[in-house]
Amino acid sequence: MGSGVDEETVEPLRSEVEPLNSEVEVLNSEVEPLNSEVEVLNSEVEPLNSEVEPLNSDVEPLNSKVEPLNSEVEPLNSEVEPLNSEVNSLTNDKMKICIVGAGAIGGYLGAKLALAGEAVTLIARGSHLEAIQKNGLKLIMADGSSQIVSPSLVTSDIQEVGTQDVVILTVKAHSVSAIAPALSALYDSQTMVVTAQNGVPWWYFRQHGGEYEGTRIQSVDPDGIIEANIGANRVIGCVVYPATEIVEPGVIKHIEGDRLTLGEIDGTKSDRIQSLAQILKKAGFKAPIRNQIRTEIWIKLWGNVAFNPISALTGATLESICQYPLTRKLARQMMTEAQAIAQNLGIKFGITLEQRINGAENVGAHKTSMLQDIEAGRPTEIDAIVGAVAELGKLTQIPTPYIDAIYASVKLLEATKVASLPIQNPHK
Numbered sequence: 001m002g003s004g005v006d007e008e009t010v011e012p013l014r015s016e017v018e019p020l021n022s023e024v025e026v027l028n029s030e031v032e033p034l035n036s037e038v039e040v041l042n043s044e045v046e047p048l049n050s051e052v053e054p055l056n057s058d059v060e061p062l063n064s065k066v067e068p069l070n071s072e073v074e075p076l077n078s079e080v081e082p083l084n085s086e087v088n089s090l091t092n093d094k095m096k097i098c099i100v101g102a103g104a105i106g107g108y109l110g111a112k113l114a115l116a117g118e119a120v121t122l123i124a125r126g127s128h129l130e131a132i133q134k135n136g137l138k139l140i141m142a143d144g145s146s147q148i149v150s151p152s153l154v155t156s157d158i159q160e161v162g163t164q165d166v167v168i169l170t171v172k173a174h175s176v177s178a179i180a181p182a183l184s185a186l187y188d189s190q191t192m193v194v195t196a197q198n199g200v201p202w203w204y205f206r207q208h209g210g211e212y213e214g215t216r217i218q219s220v221d222p223d224g225i226i227e228a229n230i231g232a233n234r235v236i237g238c239v240v241y242p243a244t245e246i247v248e249p250g251v252i253k254h255i256e257g258d259r260l261t262l263g264e265i266d267g268t269k270s271d272r273i274q275s276l277a278q279i280l281k282k283a284g285f286k287a288p289i290r291n292q293i294r295t296e297i298w299i300k301l302w303g304n305v306a307f308n309p310i311s312a313l314t315g316a317t318l319e320s321i322c323q324y325p326l327t328r329k330l331a332r333q334m335m336t337e338a339q340a341i342a343q344n345l346g347i348k349f350g351i352t353l354e355q356r357i358n359g360a361e362n363v364g365a366h367k368t369s370m371l372q373d374i375e376a377g378r379p380t381e382i383d384a385i386v387g388a389v390a391e392l393g394k395l396t397q398i399p400t401p402y403i404d405a406i407y408a409s410v411k412l413l414e415a416t417k418v419a420s421l422p423i424q425n426p427h428k
Contacts, residue, residue, distance in 0.1 A: 094119050095279050096118075097110075097120050100123045100179065101170040103128070105240055107122065109260075111252065114150070121153040122151050129154065137149045137151065164191055166191070166193075167191060169194065180230060200219070202216075202227060204217055205217070219383045220383065236273055237263045243255040243366055258286055261288050262289050263293025264291075267291040269289055298338075299350075299351070304368075305386055305389050307360055307368055308370035310327055313413060317364070322358070338400075339353065345396065369381070377418055389403055
């Protein structure tokens with residue numbers, strides 16, 4: 001008896017199998033070329049394997065030589081690491097900084113930098129020098145706290161200092177030409193010179209790029225002595241904002257402010273200026289780098305050109321000048337003249353004139369440095385702060401009647417108050 005499958009049962013299965021067979025055929029057709037590619041690759045790999053095998057046999061004996069050397073290197077590394085850290089602490093972490101003019105501002109900068117661990121030398125003179133040499137430099141902060149600082153060296157003789165990484169010039173603008181010839185003793189090929197004077201700097205038209213490139217500011221460097229002994233390539237521009245005072249010889253009081261704005265005079269953000277900014281920040285200062293340092297100079301000068309001479313003539317503080325209507329108006333007129341000059345030179349102010357006046361008023365009952373100089377019978381920075389702006393007015397053909405009148409008045413006051421200054425025509 002034969003067995004069989006019902007055709008009616010088989011037929012539906014065939015109908016399912018046939019499409020599957022057709023799919024298999026398609027897949028086979030795709031696989032075949034892949035197999036041929038694999039064969040080609042295998043034929044390429046085989047000769048490479050034959051090249052690798054002898055190289056492996058060469059590597060094995062080298063490994064056996066390297067292992068004992070590694071065991072010798074490890075203890076040496078453990079000895080080198082502490083030596084490297086010691087070298088870093090002695091060199092990389094300490095910058096040699098000479099403060100030339102360790103008065104109120106210079107002493108404050110030097111004290112903060114010394115407290116931060118830098119190798120600081122202070123150049124000072126007179127009773128202030130003697131007090132620091134005997135007792136250290138006392139720094140009284142705005143919050144009333146105080147510290148005694150012992151710089152690496154305190155002297156009046158630049159020749160005994162040696163070369164420095166940074167020279168910070170904090171003498172008054174009118175004193176720079178007298179001290180400039182001695183500064184070369186502090187230089188090596190990389191020494192930076194940070195100019196921290198008020199007013200228009202001697203280098204203003206150096207690496208400036210405008211139509212007045214190379215013009216000398218006669219009010220600041222009439223004989224070219226400063227430029228000849230410093231050179232524009234060393235210069236880092238700096239605008240100083242802290243207010244400080246010498247309470248007594250060897251004692252400096254910080255009143256307010258901690259910003260020192262820096263800038264290369266060609267506008268670049270060089271490695272050296274970034275390094276300097278980091279050192280200042282480590283000492284607790286705000287040290288922004290500006291690619292337009294002349295704009296920053298003008299923002300401070302914009303107020304100084306009016307408030308400093310008005311205070312010297314009247315004996316008034318910033319707050320009083322700004323709150324008394326007539327002197328506020330006079331300051332506004334002088335500042336308007338200065339603004340016109342600055343804008344002619346391409347300066348764009350980011351604040352309004354009234355904002356600048358209000359900023360001065362907010363400082364409070366503070367005597368300007370020019371008033372302090374007049375009261376002490378010292379020469380003032382009238383030429384760099386006011387005379388130079390009047391000079392730039394003539395250069396740009398912008399009238400400055402208010403600035404000229406106040407400049408003349410302070411020059412006469414200075415001559416009568418400072419015994420060493422004769423009454424004469426300052427432009428002869």
